[in-house]
Amino acid sequence: MTANTHRKTPVTLLGLGAMGTALARTWLAAGHPLTVWNRTPARAEALAAEGAKVADSVAEAVAASTLVVVCLLDDASVGTALDGADLTGRDLVNLTTTTPAQARARAAWAEERGARYLDGGIMAVPPMVGIPEAGGYVFYSGSRELFELHRESLAVPVGTAYVGEDAGFAALHDVALLSAMYGMFAGASHAFALIRGEDIDPVAFAPLLGDWVRAMVGPMVDGTARGLASGAYDDSESNLAMQVAGTPTFLTTAEEQGVSPELIRPYFELMRRGLAASGAGEGTTSLVDLLVRKG
Template sequence: MPVHSNTSLTVLGLGDMGSALIRSWLTAGYAVTVWNRSARTVPKGATPTATAAAAVSANSLIVVCLLDDASVRATLGGIDLTGRDIVNLTTSTPAEARALSEWITARGGRFLDGGIMAVPSMIGVPDSGAYVFYSGSPEAHETHAAALSVPAAVTYVGADPGFAALYDIALLSGMWGMFAGAAHAFALIAKENIDPVEFAPLLVGYQQAMAAYAYGTAAQLAGGDYTEGVESNLSMMATTNGTLLRTAAEQGVSPELLTPFMALMNRRVAEGGGKESTTGVVDLLLR
């Protein structure tokens, strides 16, 4: 029978993130049973098992932090999950999380999916800014709220098991756009007598200031009027893009990180959205 305890749990996966999670629980005084598919160093104080089945049988709270959805299914396949609460911290898509929830529930377990918004070095560190999106069984979330809050702050986003993954990937997608803009900016100055270290604070400050633009986009999406509060309309921004592209050419920089978004802006203007902000691009992406 699994151990029903507020201070014990099982972790499947001893990668960098799994190990960081384990250390945070050990530091907080939890008893942690662990298993990994291959030989890995076990954090001091954790109890290793020879099989995944043995690890699952040890506790009612099972945290899974593996490579992908297929590895989760391969690991849990054939194991009795009755009475277990499976918390999946393996990166997945919303559809994968929903299907896995059905698979776990059909075999007697409760399911929570998680999206970790942190790197391993942030786990268990107070005020690091780390947090985890969780979605799925409200009962499982309530039961294990204290344990789940040990490695990082908890943001529960609802009973739909796919929402944690969706929030996670949506934020990561926004991050990649920011990284792309930063990469292009650094490329523009690379051949000049400009110190990138001195330039970086200017870039960070500007990106932080512009990030608040998302609030306006959200309000326009909610209200349906994409011209509400517009100061720099899409037509003007699309025209300005020509200067950005000419500058890239002068500096010998490929525009490939910018042109896909610029093409969408031009399409929206051509369809009559010139007085809007860039919010209309969202509609183009949904087609």
């Protein structure tokens, strides 16, 4: 153990799946004393060989460090794992994927047990961990004071982005971005399905699709944000009336190509509802409010 290691914040990590193991290795490489626990002890053997201390129980692991990071399967796993552990005086950072409501409830649960709490949403996959140029980061929400205290240590595996005192905001940002991702995945899947049966090389088609999506999504995202902030939903260049008029072509093309419209039809139906509710001059920004359930 070097003198440099002693100056680093000790970390306890609960959970050694693919993500947990990647996090553990970066903290070890950076010289942080690391205590780990995993329900299946065999997963900790390689980390022990790299310098991690392996705890026999969650209680032992939690007692080893003030900073306790949790990266488990789901919120229920967090409650089960920490049940019976003394959290008094501990700084609990939960990187487990949860809903915003679960994060808020877990924050209250931790505080009742004498711990300070930060929730995190990981915007990275394991191969991105420990590689700054890969662009991965974690959303954090909860105690700002706690985030600032441990910012340097938390930034070792991937970047950090603090999004507010509300403990649910990290999970909300995480799910919002991932939901947008899956929507784009759906569109890309439909596009590839349309050309699937033709003499069109998907590898040659891919950069056309990628460039088009990037060119369209950026301005759309910025325009929607500005419209929501200002309340100005009019769009003279690409209003709902114009877009709805074009949807039969897309649906007919799918039918001709033998492709199910299940990925694009729901959005077209939402556009028609928006047109009926708001009039021809508004753009797709108005659809955001149509999605939000009232009452």
